[in-house]
Amino acid sequence: MKRKMLSSSTILNVMYIPALIFFAVFIFYPFIEGIRISFTNWDGYSQQYSYVGFEKYWAMLSDKNIGTTIINTIIFGFGSTILQNVLGLAYALFLDQQLRAKGFVRTIVYLPVIISSLIMGYIWYFFFQFDGGAVNDILALFGAQPVDWLASGPRAVWIITFVNTFQFMGVAMTIFVAGLQSIPKDYYEAASIDGANWWSKFKNITLPLLMPAITVNVVLNIIGGLKLFDVIVAMTNGGPGYASSSLSTMMYNLYFARQDAGYAAALGNVMFLFIAIVSITSLILLKRKEVKL
Amino acid sequence: MRKSWLSMICLVLLLVTALTACGSNKNAGGNTAGNDTANKAETKSQENVTLTVSTNVVGEQAKVLQDISNKFMVDNPNIKVEFSAPGKDYENMMKVKMASQDMPDVFATHGWSKNRYGEYLLDLSGEAWANDLDPAIKPSVSDETGKLYVLPMDQDKSGPVYNIDLLKEYGLEVPTTYDEFLAVAEAVKTKSNGNVVAVHIGGADSWPIGQFFDFFATPLLISAEQNYSQAFLDGTFDWNEFDKLPQMLKDLQTNGYLNKDVLTAKYSDSAKAFAEGKAVFGVYGPYFIEEAKKINPNLNAGLMPIPSIQAGDIPTFAGGEKTTWGISKDSKNIDAAKKFVAYFAQSDNVSAVAKSNQLPPGLSNVAIDAGELTAFYEQYKETPVLPFFDRVYLPNGMWDVLCKNGQDILAGGIDARAYSENMKKEFDRLRATK
Amino acid sequence: MKTIKYSILTLMGIVHLIPFYILLSMALKPSDDTSSKWVFPTNMTMDNFTNAWNQAHLSQALVNNFIITFCSVILIVFIGAFASYPLSRFPTKWNQFIYLLCISCLIVPALTILVPLYSMIVDLGGINTYWAAILTQVTFQLPLTIFLFTGFISSVPKELDEAGLIDGCNKFAIFFRIILPLLKPITATVIILTGLNVWNDYQFSIFFLQRVSVQTIPVALSQFISQFQNQISWVAAGCVIGMLPVTILYLFLQKYFIRGLADGAVKG
Numbered sequence: 001m002k003r004k005m006l007s008s009s010t011i012l013n014v015m016y017i018p019a020l021i022f023f024a025v026f027i028f029y030p031f032i033e034g035i036r037i038s039f040t041n042w043d044g045y046s047q048q049y050s051y052v053g054f055e056k057y058w059a060m061l062s063d064k065n066i067g068t069t070i071i072n073t074i075i076f077g078f079g080s081t082i083l084q085n086v087l088g089l090a091y092a093l094f095l096d097q098q099l100r101a102k103g104f105v106r107t108i109v110y111l112p113v114i115i116s117s118l119i120m121g122y123i124w125y126f127f128f129q130f131d132g133g134a135v136n137d138i139l140a141l142f143g144a145q146p147v148d149w150l151a152s153g154p155r156a157v158w159i160i161t162f163v164n165t166f167q168f169m170g171v172a173m174t175i176f177v178a179g180l181q182s183i184p185k186d187y188y189e190a191a192s193i194d195g196a197n198w199w200s201k202f203k204n205i206t207l208p209l210l211m212p213a214i215t216v217n218v219v220l221n222i223i224g225g226l227k228l229f230d231v232i233v234a235m236t237n238g239g240p241g242y243a244s245s246s247l248s249t250m251m252y253n254l255y256f257a258r259q260d261a262g263y264a265a266a267l268g269n270v271m272f273l274f275i276a277i278v279s280i281t282s283l284i285l286l287k288r289k290e291v292k293l
Numbered sequence: 294m295r296k297s298w299l300s301m302i303c304l305v306l307l308l309v310t311a312l313t314a315c316g317s318n319k320n321a322g323g324n325t326a327g328n329d330t331a332n333k334a335e336t337k338s339q340e341n342v343t344l345t346v347s348t349n350v351v352g353e354q355a356k357v358l359q360d361i362s363n364k365f366m367v368d369n370p371n372i373k374v375e376f377s378a379p380g381k382d383y384e385n386m387m388k389v390k391m392a393s394q395d396m397p398d399v400f401a402t403h404g405w406s407k408n409r410y411g412e413y414l415l416d417l418s419g420e421a422w423a424n425d426l427d428p429a430i431k432p433s434v435s436d437e438t439g440k441l442y443v444l445p446m447d448q449d450k451s452g453p454v455y456n457i458d459l460l461k462e463y464g465l466e467v468p469t470t471y472d473e474f475l476a477v478a479e480a481v482k483t484k485s486n487g488n489v490v491a492v493h494i495g496g497a498d499s500w501p502i503g504q505f506f507d508f509f510a511t512p513l514l515i516s517a518e519q520n521y522s523q524a525f526l527d528g529t530f531d532w533n534e535f536d537k538l539p540q541m542l543k544d545l546q547t548n549g550y551l552n553k554d555v556l557t558a559k560y561s562d563s564a565k566a567f568a569e570g571k572a573v574f575g576v577y578g579p580y581f582i583e584e585a586k587k588i589n590p591n592l593n594a595g596l597m598p599i600p601s602i603q604a605g606d607i608p609t610f611a612g613g614e615k616t617t618w619g620i621s622k623d624s625k626n627i628d629a630a631k632k633f634v635a636y637f638a639q640s641d642n643v644s645a646v647a648k649s650n651q652l653p654p655g656l657s658n659v660a661i662d663a664g665e666l667t668a669f670y671e672q673y674k675e676t677p678v679l680p681f682f683d684r685v686y687l688p689n690g691m692w693d694v695l696c697k698n699g700q701d702i703l704a705g706g707i708d709a710r711a712y713s714e715n716m717k718k719e720f721d722r723l724r725a726t727k
Numbered sequence: 728m729k730t731i732k733y734s735i736l737t738l739m740g741i742v743h744l745i746p747f748y749i750l751l752s753m754a755l756k757p758s759d760d761t762s763s764k765w766v767f768p769t770n771m772t773m774d775n776f777t778n779a780w781n782q783a784h785l786s787q788a789l790v791n792n793f794i795i796t797f798c799s800v801i802l803i804v805f806i807g808a809f810a811s812y813p814l815s816r817f818p819t820k821w822n823q824f825i826y827l828l829c830i831s832c833l834i835v836p837a838l839t840i841l842v843p844l845y846s847m848i849v850d851l852g853g854i855n856t857y858w859a860a861i862l863t864q865v866t867f868q869l870p871l872t873i874f875l876f877t878g879f880i881s882s883v884p885k886e887l888d889e890a891g892l893i894d895g896c897n898k899f900a901i902f903f904r905i906i907l908p909l910l911k912p913i914t915a916t917v918i919i920l921t922g923l924n925v926w927n928d929y930q931f932s933i934f935f936l937q938r939v940s941v942q943t944i945p946v947a948l949s950q951f952i953s954q955f956q957n958q959i960s961w962v963a964a965g966c967v968i969g970m971l972p973v974t975i976l977y978l979f980l981q982k983y984f985i986r987g988l989a990d991g992a993v994k995g
Contacts, residue, residue: 009817012898016810016825019869026844026866027832033843041726043690044842045391046412049726091739099732105740107981112746114973116927116945119966122959123749126764130554131562134765150497151556151704170743171920216878220871223833229930239499240556241701251838253697256385259690259723261842268839275834280827347937351953377937380950389934393846395854500954561957565761580955588759 037265044261056266065242066267069250072157073271076164076246077226077278083165084221085214088172093206095173096180106177110170117167121234124163125150128235153243156236160244163231168224172217179213180206215286219279226275247271342626343373344633345397349383350616353583357649358616358637365636372629396621398630404449404614404681406434406442408689415622417441420631422638425656433613433680443619444634445655447647450596450670450678451578451611453508457593459489459573467595471512471541471602478550481573491550493572495563502699503683503692505542505576508599508611510682513538517603525686528724532717539702539712546703555703568592578611579651579666596669598676612678614655616646688723691716753963775964783947783965784939791936792926792943792969794857799864799925800918806865807872807917808910812902815877816888826877833870837930845934855938863931868921875920879913880906915983919976926973944969 038056042049060066091109095102112120127134128149136146150156183206191201229248232238238245238253245253247267255264348358355378362374377397379386384403390396391413402410417423418441426434426441430448435441455467460477463484468474478491495501514521514534524530545551552558552566564581566572568588575581582594598608618637620630636642640659647654651663653670661670683692698715701707707715749764754775756768779785814826844863845854853859883906891901929945936942948965951958 009813009898012813012817012902013822015813015902018806019810019829019873020825022806022862022866022869023829023832025847026863027835027840030840030843030847031835034839037842043726045388045409047394094732094735094739097732099736101736105736107978108740109743110977110981111974112743114923114970114977115746115750115966116929118929118945119750119962120746122962123746123753126749126753128557129562130557131566132763134763137763137765148554148557151554153704153706166743212878216875219830219874227834227836229837236557237497237499239497239697239700240704241697241706243701243704243706248836248838251836253693255838256388257690257693258719265839268836271836272831272834272839276831279834280830283830349953351950352956352958355950375938377939378950379933379937379946380953382933382949383953386934386937389842389845392842393849395845395849498954560954561959569761584956588761590759 034265035269038262038269040262042261043259044255044264045259049262052262056263057270059263060267060270065245065250068153068242069245069247070274072153072245073226073228073247075157076161076228077222077275079158079161080164080168080225080228081218081221083161084169084172085217087165088169088217089176089210091169091173092176092180095177106174109173112167113170115167117164117230118234120163120167121231124159124166124231125235128159150236150244151240153240156244160228160231160235161225163235164225164228167231168221172221175213175217176210179210183209211286211290215283215290218286219283222279222282223275226271226278247274341371341373342629343375344399344626344629345375345377346399346618346633347377347379347383347387347397348401348616349378349403350401351378351380354616354646354649357645361637361642361645362633365633368636369629369632372632374633394623396623398624398626399618399620399633402443402614402617402619404684405689406614406617406619407436408684410619411442413621413623414442415620415624415627417444417620417631417634420444420635420638422635422656425638425658427653427655427657429612429678430614430655433684434617443614443617444638445614446616446618446637446643447650447652448655448678449578449612449615449681450653451508451681452596452598452608454567454575454577454579454581454594454596456567456570456573457595459570467597468600469598469608471509471600474600475548475550477573478545479548482549487549489570490552490566490572492545492574492576493552493558493563493566494555494576495558495560496555496700496703497557498560499693499696499700501560501563501577502542502703503696506538506695506699507682508576509541509602510538510686511609511611511679512599512602512606513541515682515686516601516609516677516679517606519603522686528721530720532713532720535713535716536709538709539699540709542699543702543709556700564588567594579663582666583651596666596673598673608676610673610676610678611681613680613684615652616650617655688720690723691719694719750963750967753960754967756960758958758960775960776968778958779948779951779961779965780968782961783944783950784942785944785947785965785968787940788942788944788947789968789972791857791941793972795860795864795943796922796925798857798861799868800922802861802865803868803872803921804914804917807869807876808907808914809902810869811873811876811880812906814873815880826873829870829873831870832866833874841931841934848935854935855941857941860932860935860941860943863935864925864928867928867931868924871924872917872921875913875917876910879910883909912983915980919980922976923973926969 040049041052130148232249236244238249251264254260430445465477481491564584568585618634643654643659648662651666653661698712755771757772848859932946951961
């Protein structure tokens with residue numbers, strides 16, 4: 001009997017074969033090609049190139065722009081993950097109360113996801129613009145000097161993180177709302193009888209039971225934040241210089257503008273490894289913390 | 294339950310196969326059925342072909358090209374032209390296409406016919422219109438073996454543009470040397486109480502900064518009697534000499550001649566400021582006037598040559614190809630493509646294209662008709678036109694280094710020396726791979 | 728207390744409507760109106776809409792968007808649901824490896840695969856065809872789909888499967904008879920999230936769909952921006968047009984959407 005069950009479940013594995021075929025053809029094969037390119041000095045378009053071994057990987061170590069870019073990428077990744085989760089949870093808790101029109105507000109908070117990120121970046125650019133930007137106009141009302149918000153790399157990085165958070169926190173919020181709704185109400189009632197206050201209920205009931213929602217959010221946000229591209233292109237194009245670049249925009253720049261496709265491919269592979277390690281580790285760690293109902 | 298799911302899957306599979314069939318049909322056929330029957334009589338002997346055509350230009354200029362191409366289709370009913378103008382991603386798209394050897398039959402080369410697209414282009418020197426080529430543009434689009442890379446419909450003649458009314462208002466003359474240029478900038482700053490900036494650069498887009506370097510590298514390093522052109526070409530240039538150029542840009546900023554938001558303003562902001570009379574000079578080409586006029590049609594703007602820097606030198610224009618058609622050497626429809634290009638070489642078509650860009654035409658049998666700019670081209674007829682610095686003296690791929698490091702020096706991240714060092718590093722790398 | 732809560736609620740609503748306000752104001756302003764983008768237009772015009780509609784051939788682009796998104800989403804849902812069943816129900820070492828492999832496809836940077844992928848599609852004759860666009864979009868959305876579906880399926884109580892076994896169903900029948908019908912709410916989530924990604928995709932579509940007859944909206948709108956010119960107000964207008972269908976779809980699906988998340992992904 002046991003044997004039979006085992007073999008029948010192995011047979012079920014054919015069900016993921018279509019998906020694997022898709023991945024093999026459209027992702028694995030080109031990805032392996034990309035690894036090959038990273039060992040060449042190809043310029044990205046001509047037919048001739050030569051193999052240069054690990055040269056492009058070593059070059060990263062002495063490239064000071066790569067350092068800035070990695071730090072920025074980490075801020076984009078972790079900054080937006082933390083912000084989206086904290087704000088998303090706060091919104092979800094607030095909107096979980098008995099309030100009229102909360103469904104409507106939830107819809108509004110979610111809607112920015114519908115605009116493409118590139119357009120979202122342009123829209124927010126008009127806010128932080130030096131001349132005629134909304135923020136500076138408001139400052140002027142109070143008699144303050146205008147600030148060139150996006151001119152400083154580190155500040156631009158945080159502004160971009162904020163914009164990314166603004167756009168996608170609706171997803172995080174929705175996942176949290178759903179998670180909150182699935183927590184049985186009697187848990188809270190029992191705790192109230194024991195005299196627990198709001199904080200201890202939150203800490204002992206809400207948070208542990210929200211762990212699965214947190215896992216989904218954290219994994220999706222980390223990957224999204226570390227791969228951030230469109231918003232940066234629209235707002236600063238990675239500038240001034242490379243001061244607000246992410247690994248994605250840097251790679252794009254190297255590939256097309258600098259015509260150093262080998263280097264771009266090498267950077268892409270390092271980026272892949274980096275994101276894979278970070279996101280899969282957090283996936284496994286968070287999964288362990290989840291409690292089953 | 295089960296049955297309904299299964300039928301659903303079948304439906305999807307059917308749908309996908311149907312779409313696949315549609316897609317390949319379109320690929321093979323080209324002409325629509327209606328066209329086929331209508332033209333059957335006259336095209337019986339000729340085979341129907343579909344030409345793919347790509348250009349980097351958009352807007353009004355693209356419309357002019359498209360209109361001519363539509364006329365071409367009317368005159369040649371057996372040739373169908375598929376016209377595409379993808380906008381800002383054109384260059385990237387073409388790079389991917391080159392890598393995959395999937396070039397359109399006819400495409401625009403936006404200044405790079407020889408250095409980037411050269412190995413993919415067919416020699417057009419045998420074409421009838423080749424004899425009419427303007428001698429001024431010939432060196433940019435042909436090489437010493439006689440290969441002619443593209444049809445240049447117009448030729449670039451770029452220099453800074455300026456607001457005529459503002460200069461008049463402040464009683465200033467168009468500068469001919471860089472020192473005069475600085476004096477004018479200083480006068481603008483004091484006379485306007487800082488309300489009008491001398492030079493507006495949309496640095497967030499990075500290429501406008503590159504434009505500054507591209508313009509002023511020529512008078513600094515190339516055009517004077519004593520110059521470094523040979524040193525650049527054989528790779529022996531002493532990059533310490535380059536320090537002056539980034540320093541010039543930095544000094545403009547320190548002296549308050551640039552817009553305050555030089556790092557975050559975009560090209561469109563430059564056009565806006567120029568249109569509204571908030572900036573006197575734009576370090577862009579003639580196209581900038583047109584963009585500004587979309588905002589303020591009454592703008593009175595002029596074109597000037599790039600001021601000279603070295604003693605005894607004279608002002609120059611930067612020039613080269615602008616709107617071109619080249620034919621892919623791997624095209625399966627070379628005859629139709631040649632017909633298409635020859636159609637654009639007809640004098641009224643060349644004239645229309647050149648006019649839409651407000652530039653002199655690329656063929657000598659066509660008169661200049663550049664709208665309001667014609668007067669300036671006449672006025673500066675004798676001014677020498679030198680090729681854009683980066684297209685000749687820097688290896689392909691350096692442009693972005695010029696721009697990004699320019700941002701960096703304006704942001705205070707590096708100094709002029711570091712700028713030149715970064716240039717040298719990429720210069721050597723890109724030369725080595727060629 | 729109530730008033731404070733409602734003022735916070737109102738503020739939340741307003742803050743998140745800001746981008747739509749800016750977008751609309753951009754789309755309605757004539758191009759020579761250079762006032763700050765956050766000042767609402769004084770003399771509204773529909774020119775931007777008509778220009779965008781005509782010059783970008785948006786009617787055709789909308790049809791293309793519908794075809795590509797519809798077909799992609801159907802394939803995504805089926806292939807994704809199929810793949811997720813064994814991966815979440817039978818987490819052997821091997822299947823866990825496959826699961827992580829699927830997740831890592833979510834991480835692959837688009838640019839590293841772009842050129843090899845493009846060359847391959849050229850060799851297959853797939854440039855400017857619906858099928859190539861659909862198949863690539865399906866591939867890029869599958870990892871997210873599998874991530875959400877596996878989470879959902881593992882929250883479906885195992886007892887249901889066992890009841891099915893007793894009834895004499897084989898494992899496939901259990902999937903079709905018991906699991907699939909239960910997937911409806913999470914499917915709404917998958918449709919919204921992946922459908923939106925496909926609908927708005929620019930990074931790949933700009934390369935694979937160059938011909939006007941197959942262009943999607945984001946690709947068609949890109950022609951309004953080039954180095955030397957831009958018509959950002961036309962882009963904004965086109966963007967509003969492109970947003971309408973998805974917004975309606977979202978409003979229509981949203982009651983399932985929240986339930987889907989509640990029942991599924993979040994129970995782990």
